[in-house]
Amino acid sequence: xxxxxxxxxxxxxxxxxxxxxxxxxxxxxxxxxxxxxxxxxxxxxxxxxxxxxxxxxxxxxxxxxxxxxxxxxxxxxxxxxxxxxxxxxxxxxxxxxxxxxxxxxxxxxxxxxxxxxxxxxxxxxxxxxxxxxxxxxxxxxxxxxxxxxxxxxxxxxxxxxxxxxxxxxxxxxxxxxxxxxxxxxxxxxxxxxxxxxxxxxxxxxxxxxxxxxxxxxxxxxxxxxxxxxxxxxxxxxxxxxxxxxxxxxxxxxxxxxxxxxxxxxxxxxxxxxxxxxxxxxxxxxxxxxxxxxxxxxxxxxxxxxxxxxxxxxxxxxxxxxxxxxxxxxxxxxxxxxxxxxxxxxxxxxxxxxxxxxxxxxxxxxxxxxxxxxxxxxxxxxxxxxxxxxxxxxxxxxxxxxxxxxxxxxxxxxxxxxxxxxxxxxxxxxxxxxxxxxxxxxxxxxxxxxxxxxxxxxxxxxxxxxxxxxxxxxxxxxxxxxxxxxxxxxxxxxxxxxxxxxxxxxxxxxxxxxxxxxxxxxxxxxxxxx
Numbered sequence: 068x069x070x071x072x073x074x075x076x077x078x079x080x081x082x083x084x085x086x087x088x089x090x091x092x093x094x095x096x097x098x099x100x101x102x103x104x105x106x107x108x109x110x111x112x113x114x115x116x117x118x119x120x121x122x123x124x125x126x127x128x129x130x131x132x133x134x135x136x137x138x139x140x141x142x143x144x145x146x147x148x149x150x151x152x153x154x155x156x157x158x159x160x161x162x163x164x165x166x167x168x169x170x171x172x173x174x175x176x177x178x179x180x181x182x183x184x185x186x187x188x189x190x191x192x193x194x195x196x197x198x199x200x201x202x203x204x205x206x207x208x209x210x211x212x213x214x215x216x217x218x219x220x221x222x223x224x225x226x227x228x229x230x231x232x233x234x235x236x237x238x239x240x241x242x243x244x245x246x247x248x249x250x251x252x253x254x255x256x257x258x259x260x261x262x263x264x265x266x267x268x269x270x271x272x273x274x275x276x277x278x279x280x281x282x283x284x285x286x287x288x289x290x291x292x293x294x295x296x297x298x299x300x301x302x303x304x305x306x307x308x309x310x311x312x313x314x315x316x317x318x319x320x321x322x323x324x325x326x327x328x329x330x331x332x333x334x335x336x337x338x339x340x341x342x343x344x345x346x347x348x349x350x351x352x353x354x355x356x357x358x359x360x361x362x363x364x365x366x367x368x369x370x371x372x373x374x375x376x377x378x379x380x381x382x383x384x385x386x387x388x389x390x391x392x393x394x395x396x397x398x399x400x401x402x403x404x405x406x407x408x409x410x411x412x413x414x415x416x417x418x419x420x421x422x423x424x425x426x427x428x429x430x431x432x433x434x435x436x437x438x439x440x441x442x443x444x445x446x447x448x449x450x451x452x453x454x455x456x457x458x459x460x461x462x463x464x465x466x467x468x469x470x471x472x473x474x475x476x477x478x479x480x481x482x483x484x485x486x487x488x489x490x491x492x493x494x495x496x497x498x499x500x501x502x503x504x505x506x507x508x509x510x511x512x513x514x515x516x517x518x519x520x521x522x523x524x525x526x527x528x529x530x531x532x533x534x535x536x537x538x539x540x541x542x543x544x545x546x547x548x549x550x551x552x553x554x555x556x557x558x559x560x561x562x563x564x565x566x567x568x569x570x571x572x573x574x575x576x577x578x579x580x581x582x583x584x585x586x587x588x589x590x591x592x593x594x595x596x
């Protein structure tokens with residue numbers, strides 16, 4: 068089998084390139100011209116860029132074989148997400164590879180402002196001992212106002228909660244569950260946060276909405292002696308308004324790693340001793356740059372292999388912890404999705420997905436997509452991935468009716484029920500995640516079972532009469548089929564029964580036919596999950 072082909076058009080850490088080279092053919096073409104890239108791109112399955120390469124409709128039309136584009140960094144302004152999504156091409160970036168570094172620079176600026184660390188250092192080095200003039204502020208017990216409770220805001224909340232701070236946050240685009248998860252009190256308006264916070268730190272992207280979102284009006288509402296930190300994007304805090312607040316004494320300190328104009332060597336802010344500035348170095352750590360290279364390499368390989376791409380920007384956003392928690396459910400739903408058309412060939416008119424207990428607390432939008440990926444993969448000639456699954460479903464008129472139930476399902480702490488509505492009947496599959504993290508099947512078409520969802524399941528529907536299990540055992544032995552476990556279920560005595568065998572290897576059609584030849588067996592099917 069030939070290897071995937073990857074072109075790296077812009078510089079990433081060598082650790083990332085070396086990781087890609089273990090599993091794919093990699094061409095490093097840093098500095099390649101636009102014309103050369105357009106000529107070459109049709110030969111590649113994946114493209115790695117940073118911010119310079121414009122990935123638009125022109126390039127995507129040429130890249131007929133592209134499956135994933137990796138942006139080694141956070142921003143994606145140079146990539147047309149809409150055009151990529153139309154073509155089922157995954158776009159991934161690395162927003163979490165440098166978020167710890169970005170969070171830590173903000174924490175550093177917070178400490179520097181609260182204790183005048185940089186000013187004290189400069190004065191001491193200049194030969195002045197001004198100990199009695201420097202009265203700082205403890206962070207313990209103070210109220211931290213976090214503007215933007217996304218990835219970095221969440222990290223900030225976790226770390227500063229451990230410092231004993233009271234946490235409030237404003238983010239109109241984040242669910243109440245996320246506020247609860249981080250132990251943060253939600254503020255409905257930015258003005259409300261400004262009135263209550265002792266220290267304010269911003270962690271939002273820069274958009275038309277957030278540009279200058281903290282300005283004269285907001286600063287006027289703040290407590291006297293408030294400390295401000297901006298490690299997100301320059302201009303979210305209006306620097307002119309901040310300067311006036313610092314001069315008046317309203318603002319006790321201002322720490323900023325990002326600036327309205329970059330690079331910049333002078334500003335009225337630089338004249339003030341209670342301002343700490345750094346030249347946009349939040350992500351500039353050895354760890355972050357190495358992580359960026361390795362992370363984009365891992366995502367590229369996952370995308371090429373049809374696995375979960377953690378930071379696909381044309382998918383619902385999940386941070387690393389959320390993904391870790393949800394991953395067993397994604398695996399379960401993809402496997403259950405794969406079962407239907409291998410079990411039953413009737414056309415599906417509608418599909419209901421019901422989440423119960425702990426499953427309903429997960430980020431179910433991604434789980435819905437995992438189900439569609441599995442459901443469609445057995446009947447589509449095209450390769451189905453986490454991006455195009457939704458596109459294919461829409462094109463084929465497949466919509467999911469989603470229900471979330473906080474209560475447990477029949478003493479199961481989590482469960483997911485898939486109900487297929489056909490022309491004149493319904494077919495139900497029920498699964499859950501066991502305590503050891505394994506995906507399990509609890510019900511199939513009315514039969515209550517308890518089956519691990521391994522790669523191969525042999526399903527045998529038979530008349531509920533003596534001798535069938537023995538006959539199945541004989542065929543299994545004669546054909547050298549290794550069985551890990553076997554489950555037998557029936558709806559009522561004397562009716563049809565169902566055997567499910569976890570088998571180690573693929574079973575050929577001619578072997579399956581030997582089961583089907585036996586009079587008491589209605590069908591024998593091998594499901595590949």
